[in-house]
Structure formats: C-alpha cells, structure tokens
Amino acid sequence: MSARRLDGKARAARLLGEVERRVGACKERDVRPCLAVVLVGDDPASQVYVRSKERRAAEVGIEARDHRLPATTTTDELLALVAALNADRAVDGILVQLPLPPQCDTQRILLAVDPAKDVDGFHPDNLGRLMLGQPRFVACTPQGCMVLLEDAGVPLAGLRALVIGRSTIVGKPMVQLLVHADATVTAAHSRTRDLAAEVARADVVVAAIGRPEFVRGEWIKPGAVVIDVGMNRLADGRLVGDVEFAAAEARAAAITPVPGGVGPMTIACLLHNVVLSAERRASPT
Numbered sequence: 001m002s003a004r005r006l007d008g009k010a011r012a013a014r015l016l017g018e019v020e021r022r023v024g025a026c027k028e029r030d031v032r033p034c035l036a037v038v039l040v041g042d043d044p045a046s047q048v049y050v051r052s053k054e055r056r057a058a059e060v061g062i063e064a065r066d067h068r069l070p071a072t073t074t075t076d077e078l079l080a081l082v083a084a085l086n087a088d089r090a091v092d093g094i095l096v097q098l099p100l101p102p103q104c105d106t107q108r109i110l111l112a113v114d115p116a117k118d119v120d121g122f123h124p125d126n127l128g129r130l131m132l133g134q135p136r137f138v139a140c141t142p143q144g145c146m147v148l149l150e151d152a153g154v155p156l157a158g159l160r161a162l163v164i165g166r167s168t169i170v171g172k173p174m175v176q177l178l179v180h181a182d183a184t185v186t187a188a189h190s191r192t193r194d195l196a197a198e199v200a201r202a203d204v205v206v207a208a209i210g211r212p213e214f215v216r217g218e219w220i221k222p223g224a225v226v227i228d229v230g231m232n233r234l235a236d237g238r239l240v241g242d243v244e245f246a247a248a249e250a251r252a253a254a255i256t257p258v259p260g261g262v263g264p265m266t267i268a269c270l271l272h273n274v275v276l277s278a279e280r281r282a283s284p285t
C-alpha cells in the first residue's frame with residue numbers, strides 16, 4: 001500500500017482562490033486588505049520566505065507593505081514601528097518575521113502587536129483564546145495542518161493523535177486544535193521516552209521537531225495519517241521533512257510531502273487571516 005499524498009500546494013491554491021474572492025468583496029466596500037511585513041536583518045532564509053509571502057499576497061490582491069530594518073535594530077525601535085502599524089487604520093495585519101536578532105526582545109515585541117492585527121496568531125491573547133476554544137487568529141501552520149487533516153477524510157474524534165514538538169508557534173496550538181476536534185492527544189518532545197512506541201500507536205502524527213527524517217518510517221502505524229511540518233535543508237541543498245518520507249509513505253494512509261505540503265498551507269492561512277481581519281474592518285461587529 002502506498003499513502004495518498006496530501007497535496008498542500010493544490011489545497012493552498014484553492015484556499016487562495018477563496019481568499020482572492022473575499023479580498024474582492026472587501027474592495028467593493030472600499031476596504032483594501034493590507035499586510036505589513038516587518039523583516040529585521042538579512043537572514044537569507046527569512047528573505048526567501050518574506051518574498052514568497054509578498055508574492056502570494058499580490059496574487060490575491062492583498063497589499064503587502066514591506067518594512068526592512070537593519071540587523072542592528074533595537075527593541076525600542078521595533079516597538080515604535082509596531083505602535084505606528086497598530087495605529088495605522090489602513091493596516092489589517094502585522095507580521096514580524098521570526099527569528100529576530102538576539103538583541104531584540106521577541107516576547108515584548110509580539111506582545112505589542114495589536115491582537116486584532118495579529119495575523120500570525122502569536123499574541124498571548126490569541127493563544128489564550130485558542131485555549132478557550134474561542135479562536136480569533138489561529139497560528140498559520142497549525143491551521144494549515146488542520147485543513148490538510150480534513151482533506152485526509154479521517155474523522156478525528158476519538159483518534160489517537162501525536163504531536164511531536166512543543167513550540168509556541170506550532171506544537172502547542174496544534175495540540176489545542178486537535179483536542180478541540182475531539183482527538184486523544186499526546187504532546188511528545190525531546191525528553192519523551194521511547195518516541196518510537198508513541199508513534200507506533202498514533203492514528204495521526206504531526207511532526208514539528210526540526211530534525212531531518214528523525215521519525216522513522218517503520219515506526220508509523222499502518223494506515224496512520226502523517227503531517228510533516230519539518231523543513232530541513234540538507235548540505236546537498238535538498239529540502240526534507242522531519243519524517244523519513246519514502247518508508248513512511250509505504251505504511252501510512254495519507255502523508256504530506258516536503259516541499260509542497262504544510263509550507264504552502266502556512267502562507268495561504270496567513271493571507272486567509274489577513275482577509276478575515278479586513279472583513280472585520282469592513283463590517284465591524
């Protein structure tokens with residue numbers, strides 16, 4: 001048996017089509033959806049990500065305003081920029097590209113973003129709302145994983161789901177979303193004993209560890225659904241996930257590829273969050 005590939009690229013294109021229609025509807029009401037992108041420093045990977053976000057935004061009619069700051073930017077300078085973007089009524093979403101240089105206090109900066117413009121879903125208000133089951137902006141990567149899980153066609157209620165990785169931007173919100181979908185969720189991480197045994201009993205595996213092919217294909221329970229959040233650049237330039245793809249594919253019922261799986265969904269969900277924010281501006285409740 002070979003797994004069905006959960007095609008994130010195709011799914012993202014469909015979601016972006018919906019976003020584009022909704023952007024058009026906003027414009028008919030004289031609201032022009034706008035995303036402010038803040039990039040500090042010259043990390044090459046961050047520059048690539050930001051460029052592809054801005055390109056996708058343009059494709060769906062969202063204006064992306066670029067704020068590039070030198071690597072020496074201080075916390076106070078960033079706080080001043082965030083305050084200006086919060087106050088700018090034309091800005092629907094604010095994205096501060098991570099990681100920030102070490103002299104910047106990331107937590108303080110994320111806390112300063114107006115939660116109503118926090119399209120990354122990283123502000124404590126939005127993380128707390130998700131915990132309460134009253135989400136406003138859901139972090140883009142976990143949101144994209146849930147869409148792909150829906151496409152896999154497995155009802156999550158009662159299933160055993162394993163989330164590997166406990167980051168604030170992926171693992172923790174992913175656990176919450178799966179709990180709200182009535183899965184039985186285990187949060188595994190670097191200190192988990194016998195990860196192989198945890199994987200072996202999981203009906204759904206979400207891998208967000210950041211180590212190339214760390215999850216062995218032979219650990220996967222036959223018929224499981226595998227969502228690979230990992231994006232690891234090897235020395236030879238190849239991009240691989242956190243799961244040993246070929247071996248996992250032979251056992252799983254469905255699996256996301258890398259590239260072309262979760263990554264494109266993350267960007268589509270970001271722009272989905274921007275249009276949600278613009279729709280609130282168009283029809284305040």
Ligand SMILES: Nc1nc(=O)c2c([nH]1)NC[C@@H]1CN(c3ccc(C(=O)N[C@@H](CCC(=O)O)C(=O)O)cc3)C=[N+]21
Binds near residue numbers: 095231259266267
């Ligand atoms: N505030 C903030 N928000 C983020 O959402 C954020 C961030 N900071 N910092 C960095 C990470 C990384 N990230 C990616 C999203 C999509 C792809 C993506 O589309 N990847 C393609 C492949 C790209 C390639 O080939 O290199 C794919 O998986 O098919 C990659 C990486 C968002 N991040």
